[in-house]
Amino acid sequence: MREKGQFVSFDLAVAVLVFVFMLFFLFQSWSTNMGQWEKLRQRVELEERTQSIAKVLVETPGFPPNWNVSDVNVPGLAIRPGLLNSGKIASFAAMDYNSVRNALNIAAFDFFASVLAENGPNPLIDRNFGVAPGLVHNIASVERRVLIGDEYAVFRFQLFR
Amino acid sequence: MPHAQISLETLTSILIVFIFFIVSMGLLAEINSNAQFLKEQSSQWNECTKIARLIEEVFVQGPGTQVKAQFSYPFIVSSRSVYMNDPNGVTCDFTGMAAPASVSAGTVRFSDTNGWVVVRNA
Numbered sequence: 001m002r003e004k005g006q007f008v009s010f011d012l013a014v015a016v017l018v019f020v021f022m023l024f025f026l027f028q029s030w031s032t033n034m035g036q037w038e039k040l041r042q043r044v045e046l047e048e049r050t051q052s053i054a055k056v057l058v059e060t061p062g063f064p065p066n067w068n069v070s071d072v073n074v075p076g077l078a079i080r081p082g083l084l085n086s087g088k089i090a091s092f093a094a095m096d097y098n099s100v101r102n103a104l105n106i107a108a109f110d111f112f113a114s115v116l117a118e119n120g121p122n123p124l125i126d127r128n129f130g131v132a133p134g135l136v137h138n139i140a141s142v143e144r145r146v147l148i149g150d151e152y153a154v155f156r157f158q159l160f161r
Numbered sequence: 162m163p164h165a166q167i168s169l170e171t172l173t174s175i176l177i178v179f180i181f182f183i184v185s186m187g188l189l190a191e192i193n194s195n196a197q198f199l200k201e202q203s204s205q206w207n208e209c210t211k212i213a214r215l216i217e218e219v220f221v222q223g224p225g226t227q228v229k230a231q232f233s234y235p236f237i238v239s240s241r242s243v244y245m246n247d248p249n250g251v252t253c254d255f256t257g258m259a260a261p262a263s264v265s266a267g268t269v270r271f272s273d274t275n276g277w278v279v280v281r282n283a
Contacts, residue, residue, distance in 0.1 A: 052214070055217070
């Protein structure tokens with residue numbers, strides 16, 4: 001029988017094991033929370049960007065106010081908030097997809113926009129812009145009721161990645 | 162004369178516990194430092210988006226609009242984004258255009274004096 005006091009004992013081993021397990025759990029929980037926090041931040045950013053872009057498109061004339069495809073800095077489609085200019089809609093539809101993304105400052109995202117007449121299909125009003133989203137999880141959509149000439153239409157803007 | 166002796170096992174045990182203690186403290190310090198970093202980033206992000214929304218709002222409201230606001234962090238505004246001027250600073254984008262007051266291009270002019278900011282659609 002050994003008579004010396006022993007520091008390494010079964011109790012100590014169990015205690016260290018429990019502590020390591022708790023520390024690992026704490027670290028794992030921290031990493032998970034970090035991931036969720038980042039996802040939430042990205043989601044909020046996506047929704048806010050979608051709202052603000054839709055707002056700029058349907059409430060402002062853009063910059064310069066009488067922009068065309070060659071000199072546009074910020075595309076805006078409105079004559080006044082909610083009343084869209086069909087000429088600017090046509091110019092917007094004629095713009096290159098990547099140029100629109102750069103002009104709207106959304107190079108890191110993809111977008112799809114559409115204008116559809118409220119009272120059924122109307123070839124003079126109905127337009128699509130951008131890339132239709134496939135089965136993507138991270139997508140934000142905004143719909144605004146607008147007036148084009150004397151026709152009501154629904155403007156939809158979707159941002160995703 | 163008998164001497165007090167520490168066995169090899171005891172010495173090893175003390176060493177293991179010591180290393181374990183150091184590693185635990187290191188991990189806890191790292192978690193604490195990350196928490197501080199996140200807190201700072203979150204605060205800066207809020208401030209950054211507040212400035213970005215203000216610029217967007219002034220852009221949307223059109224010429225003649227002016228807003229004066231106070232912010233607590235130093236920041237730099239470029240034509241399409243706001244950068245919180247800090248080594249760990251965040252950047253946030255906005256829709257529309259802004260330019261410092263001294264630059265003639267752009268529709269939204271930006272003046273920053275002593276923490277007070279004037280955003281004006283010229």
